[in-house]
Amino acid sequence: MQQQIIDKPIISADSHITEPPQIYDAVSSKYRDTAPKMITAENGGSVFIIDGMPDPFPITLASGAGLRGPQLAERAKARFEDCYVGGWDSKQRLKDQDDDGIGGEVIYPSLGMFLCNHPDLAYRTEMFRAYNEWLSDYCSIDRKRLIGLGQTAMASPEQGIRDLEEIKKLGLKGVMMPGFPDIEDYDHEMYDPFWEAAVELDMPLSFHILTYKDGLGKARGPKVNAFMSIIRGNQDIIGTMIFSGVFQRHPKLRVVCAEADAGWVPHYMYRMDHAIKTNPFTAGQVTLEKDPSDYFRENIYLTFQDDIIALKLKDFFNKERMMWASDFPHLDSTYPHSIKMLTEQTSEMTQQEKTWLLHDNVSALYSLN
Numbered sequence: 001m002q003q004q005i006i007d008k009p010i011i012s013a014d015s016h017i018t019e020p021p022q023i024y025d026a027v028s029s030k031y032r033d034t035a036p037k038m039i040t041a042e043n044g045g046s047v048f049i050i051d052g053m054p055d056p057f058p059i060t061l062a063s064g065a066g067l068r069g070p071q072l073a074e075r076a077k078a079r080f081e082d083c084y085v086g087g088w089d090s091k092q093r094l095k096d097q098d099d100d101g102i103g104g105e106v107i108y109p110s111l112g113m114f115l116c117n118h119p120d121l122a123y124r125t126e127m128f129r130a131y132n133e134w135l136s137d138y139c140s141i142d143r144k145r146l147i148g149l150g151q152t153a154m155a156s157p158e159q160g161i162r163d164l165e166e167i168k169k170l171g172l173k174g175v176m177m178p179g180f181p182d183i184e185d186y187d188h189e190m191y192d193p194f195w196e197a198a199v200e201l202d203m204p205l206s207f208h209i210l211t212y213k214d215g216l217g218k219a220r221g222p223k224v225n226a227f228m229s230i231i232r233g234n235q236d237i238i239g240t241m242i243f244s245g246v247f248q249r250h251p252k253l254r255v256v257c258a259e260a261d262a263g264w265v266p267h268y269m270y271r272m273d274h275a276i277k278t279n280p281f282t283a284g285q286v287t288l289e290k291d292p293s294d295y296f297r298e299n300i301y302l303t304f305q306d307d308i309i310a311l312k313l314k315d316f317f318n319k320e321r322m323m324w325a326s327d328f329p330h331l332d333s334t335y336p337h338s339i340k341m342l343t344e345q346t347s348e349m350t351q352q353e354k355t356w357l358l359h360d361n362v363s364a365l366y367s368l369n
Helices: 059-063 070-076 090-100 109-115 121-139 157-169 189-200 225-229 232-243 265-278 292-299 308-312 338-345 351-365
Strands: 009-017 037-040 046-049 104-108 147-152 173-179 205-208 255-258 300-304 320-322
Touching: 009 255, 009 265, 009 300, 009 320, 009 351, 046 308, 059 070, 070 232, 104 121, 109 121, 121 147, 157 173, 157 189, 157 205, 205 232, 232 255, 232 265, 232 292, 255 320, 265 292, 292 300, 320 351
Parallel strands: 009 104, 104 147, 147 173, 173 205, 205 255, 255 300, 300 320
Antiparallel strands: 037 046
């Protein structure tokens, strides 16, 4: 019997679906022939080919939970049917949660992250519309345990607001944003009506790794060095929004930094404050009413899986903004050993801190019952 860490259900703040071949069946006739198609690659593995993007998406690598080393290399050769069925079958997904000792998950896409960089805005918009409808149906079996987040292509602030409204009608609880909007950048005041709508609709906004240009990270040296640069995109987005006064103008706006770890956050907040206070030449025209770290602590929520550094440094954080995630069924997932890992890594935390981390923070963020 698994150890009970808190007296409430543990909720993963960042998990994923594995898009099935039929996920884009509902696209309009204009895109019927160009929507992502699953094929068998030369190595025998299932991949999605995407019109307008040169590289196929290795969907089976998005279902590598619990695999390491040579096993992961073999996963690229796997058929879609050999992956975790819970990635596309919600009944099985509830069983997967039970197996891992957790009571619910916030659900993000997999292929949908890759599509954030598709060059055709209209194409992205239509694919995300179809995805949102499919995900709503996937979560409908138990919306208390399957907490879906929709996608928007952010074609414009006005379209983004319409997307927020439609996503909320579908019963989804928040929105995964593209790393870059199609017009200007998120520091532009033209997006103020969108931020206001997100607050009024009670729809938290998430920025997930690998959803921005060069999301896989172009780095010097060996290929593995690119892995080290992945979190940089999320840091850039956070800095862009804080320094430009987005949270000063919209103090109730809630933004999730998803799957970028968190051990780096205390130093990042210190460096933000340092830039403003000690080097005004570097800071430029930034004028904030509070320290940048104050906005970070209040408005930025963080999801992370196996990040013992963040937990060791917990007293430097706003503990009511830290959220644990299993990342199931991705290769970084803590499944099927989440409870064992959490028992070990939270051993120095108080019961209140554990409850915030594993339930209360995500429950409050998404207004869960």
